Amino acid sequence: MAKTKLIHVAAITFAVFLAGCASNDVEETSGAETTETGTEMEDEGLGDLTLEVEQQEPVQMDTSADDEMADAVTSEFMDLLDQTLIYFDFDESAIRSEFRTVLNAHAMNLAANPNMSVVLEGHADERGTREYNLALGERRAKAVADYLMLRGVASSQIDTVSYGEEMPLALGSTESDYAENRRVEIVYP
Amino acid sequence: MRIKDSVIVSLVALISVFCSGLIQAEDLDIVVTRGYDTKTKIAIVPFYWEGGSALPEDVHSIIDQNLTRTGRFEALPPRNMLTQPTSEEAVFYRDWRLLNQEYLVIGSIEPAGNERVKVNFALYDVVEGQRVVAGNQTVGVFQLRDLAHSISDLIHERITGVKGIFSTKIAFVTRRPTTDNNFEYRLQVADADGQRARTVYRSNEPIISPTWSHSGRRIAFANKVGDRWKVFVQELSTGRSNSINGPRGYTSAPSFSPDGRYLAYVSSTAGNPELYLYDFSSGDSTRLTQNNYIDTEPSFSPDSKSLVYTSERGGSPQIYQMDLASKRAQRLTFEGSQNLKAQYSSDGEYLVFVHQLNGRFHVAAMDLASREIRILTETNLDESPSIAPNGTMLVYATKSRGQGVLAWVSLDGQVTSEMPSIHGDVIEPSWSPYLN
Numbered sequence: 001m002a003k004t005k006l007i008h009v010a011a012i013t014f015a016v017f018l019a020g021c022a023s024n025d026v027e028e029t030s031g032a033e034t035t036e037t038g039t040e041m042e043d044e045g046l047g048d049l050t051l052e053v054e055q056q057e058p059v060q061m062d063t064s065a066d067d068e069m070a071d072a073v074t075s076e077f078m079d080l081l082d083q084t085l086i087y088f089d090f091d092e093s094a095i096r097s098e099f100r101t102v103l104n105a106h107a108m109n110l111a112a113n114p115n116m117s118v119v120l121e122g123h124a125d126e127r128g129t130r131e132y133n134l135a136l137g138e139r140r141a142k143a144v145a146d147y148l149m150l151r152g153v154a155s156s157q158i159d160t161v162s163y164g165e166e167m168p169l170a171l172g173s174t175e176s177d178y179a180e181n182r183r184v185e186i187v188y189p
Numbered sequence: 190m191r192i193k194d195s196v197i198v199s200l201v202a203l204i205s206v207f208c209s210g211l212i213q214a215e216d217l218d219i220v221v222t223r224g225y226d227t228k229t230k231i232a233i234v235p236f237y238w239e240g241g242s243a244l245p246e247d248v249h250s251i252i253d254q255n256l257t258r259t260g261r262f263e264a265l266p267p268r269n270m271l272t273q274p275t276s277e278e279a280v281f282y283r284d285w286r287l288l289n290q291e292y293l294v295i296g297s298i299e300p301a302g303n304e305r306v307k308v309n310f311a312l313y314d315v316v317e318g319q320r321v322v323a324g325n326q327t328v329g330v331f332q333l334r335d336l337a338h339s340i341s342d343l344i345h346e347r348i349t350g351v352k353g354i355f356s357t358k359i360a361f362v363t364r365r366p367t368t369d370n371n372f373e374y375r376l377q378v379a380d381a382d383g384q385r386a387r388t389v390y391r392s393n394e395p396i397i398s399p400t401w402s403h404s405g406r407r408i409a410f411a412n413k414v415g416d417r418w419k420v421f422v423q424e425l426s427t428g429r430s431n432s433i434n435g436p437r438g439y440t441s442a443p444s445f446s447p448d449g450r451y452l453a454y455v456s457s458t459a460g461n462p463e464l465y466l467y468d469f470s471s472g473d474s475t476r477l478t479q480n481n482y483i484d485t486e487p488s489f490s491p492d493s494k495s496l497v498y499t500s501e502r503g504g505s506p507q508i509y510q511m512d513l514a515s516k517r518a519q520r521l522t523f524e525g526s527q528n529l530k531a532q533y534s535s536d537g538e539y540l541v542f543v544h545q546l547n548g549r550f551h552v553a554a555m556d557l558a559s560r561e562i563r564i565l566t567e568t569n570l571d572e573s574p575s576i577a578p579n580g581t582m583l584v585y586a587t588k589s590r591g592q593g594v595l596a597w598v599s600l601d602g603q604v605t606s607e608m609p610s611i612h613g614d615v616i617e618p619s620w621s622p623y624l625n
Contacts, residue, residue: 132529166395
């Protein structure tokens with residue numbers, strides 16, 4: 001099906017991309033599990049895609065080595081797309097290097113699927129005023145948007161919204177709670 | 190007596206303001222957590238009630254709590270009184286001097302028929318041995334709390350020379366979890382003591398930055414609506430509102446000009462949070478800032494000619510002041526790693542704002558002449574300071590035991606009262622102007 005193919009295209013492009021850049025980020029993610037593709041897909045949040053990939057399972061059993069590799073890359077790619085939280089330092093909106101691989105995967109996915117859209121939700125921790133944190137959340141969402149657009153995603157595919165400090169993931173007031181709350185959530189509607 | 194007449198006129202005016210809409214009352218309790226040494230000692234004798242069934246309000250307790258909350262007064266507990274006079278003939282100054290009291294308040298309440306009562310009250314200077322003021326007012330039983338606030342205002346003004354703020358209001362936002370894992374947000378308007386809160390706007394998405402117009406008739410605030418934030422300007426008497434929002438980004442941080450002509454606000458529709466000025470008469474908005482930095486939290490000077498706002502153009506968020514005629518801005522704060530959300534005192538002589546020191550956030554005040562900064566609060570995560578219209582105290586939001594609460598502090602920084610909510614967080618307080 002069309003969408004399944006596009007995911008494969010994005011994944012294979014992604015594999016080529018990974019092979020081309022020898023950074024630590026790549027090594028961190030290269031050991032990802034490639035088994036249980038079907039069940040992992042269940043957790044995707046990409047409802048229609050999940051169904052279509054599952055339908056491929058019969059083909060998978062008697063497939064060639066090339067296709068197996070393609071599926072393995074697809075699985076790793078889907079794992080990366082599962083990661084939808086990008087974290088930031090205090091009062092910062094710079095993309096930390098450890099999130100580039102994840103964002104590259106999302107960029108590939110969106111670039112290969114021009115009809116797909118994404119909402120980037122920017123958040124701040126509770127320190128500082130609500131208005132300043134509203135501005136900071138927006139700046140973080142825009143930093144992620146800029147990163148994705150530099151990698152081929154059209155601006156029309158991206159919507160950004162700031163929640164400021166209003167929707168924390170962690171409700172405590174420790175440093176680790178704050179670190180969890182300074183984030184951009186990548187949401188596929 | 191001339192004074193007495195003018196007092197009664199102002200009481201009538203006050204009460205008429207408060208007759209409207211006392212729906213959805215939700216009381217909040219006050220806990221005074223810290224004290225102050227050189228307080229004015231005042232004895233407020235329980236008002237004698239001549240009727241049968243109990244009254245809905247305890248007038249002397251309301252006056253006691255109002256005066257105590259300012260940090261300037263210490264009220265004598267009724268159990269420590271040698272006598273409890275209810276008329277002038279029974280007042281013996283010697284009794285009150287023995288108890289080291291400086292002032293005495295007495296009063297009585299008598300039925301006036303048709304759910305109405307007549308309240309008599311008098312304030313005495315115990316040291317001088319003379320009556321300061323006396324008055325009486327007939328009100329509906331349900332207006333007793335308003336009358337208690339008016340009497341508190343009168344006592345405060347006669348003793349300190351500064352108009353009281355007990356008949357003003359405070360707006361704030363409450364946030365409580367709902368059963369479906371979301372939150373319900375309510376914009377509420379309550380008495381200055383936090384009592385009789387009523388909901389004026391509600392939403393399932395965040396509400397922040399409520400602020401009063403200088404007439405006290407309108408409130409502006411920001412509400413997230415889907416993937417946008419809009420500024421709403423709501424007429425309190427009718428509930429009608431207008432909104433300001435851009436095609437992209439967010440719109441927030443409203444501030445009315447004291448002359449009533451403009452609403453300053455922030456919009457990121459041009460890509461970055463910038464200050465704008467909305468003209469109520471023309472309906473046009475003018476952009477005030479243009480740079481790649483965050484500019485937010487505008488607040489007008491009392492003469493409406495300049496704004497203070499938060500900008501991080503110098504690398505960290507600091508307070509700047511912009512002259513509206515020249516559009517020139519100058520930085521006002523240099524101490525502390527961050528300074529945010531400034532507001533002028535009503536006399537324009539100082540600013541209060543949020544000050545970050547060693548990673549903690551406090552409320553601070555800066556004298557604009559000397560540029561000296563004083564830290565007023567000791568708790569962490571203090572935000573949203575809002576000054577009372579008489580400049581003697583401010584209300585702010587902080588966290589206590591993991592919950593958002595409101596707290597008061599006097600401008601001498603030596604008294605703090607806390608207002609815990611019955612349920613949910615209380616955030617973003619904004620003190621009204623005088624309403625009469």
